Amino acid sequence: MRCxxxxxxxxxxAGLLSVAALEPAPPAALPAIVLVCIGGPTFASLELLSxxxxxxxxxxxxxxxxxxxxxxxxxxxxxxxxxGL
Numbered sequence: 407m408r409c410x411x412x413x414x415x416x417x418x419x420a421g422l423l424s425v426a427a428l429e430p431a432p433p434a435a436l437p438a439i440v441l442v443c444i445g446g447p448t449f450a451s452l453e454l455l456s457x458x459x460x461x462x463x464x465x466x467x468x469x470x471x472x473x474x475x476x477x478x479x480x481x482x483x484x485x486x487x488x489x490g491l
Contacts, residue, residue: 409461
């Protein structure tokens with residue numbers, strides 16, 4: 407959910423900065439717009455790093471479980487099909 411929120415905020419800030427650049431914005435508002443549009447996603451990216459780390463840790467846990475399952479299955483003896491197929 408944090409990754410989605412970050413992407414949405416980055417899109418909104420990019421849109422706001424584009425509109426401020428294309429339309430004549432009040433000169434007093436430009437520093438605030440730039441600060442919010444650059445600083446907002448930058449600050450949100452600090453939380454994004456921890457979210458990505460959590461997602462990667464979950465993926466590694468699944469890989470480890472799959473590797474253990476495959477090694478356990480490799481230890482099982484081979485048997486013939488009862489109907490000879």
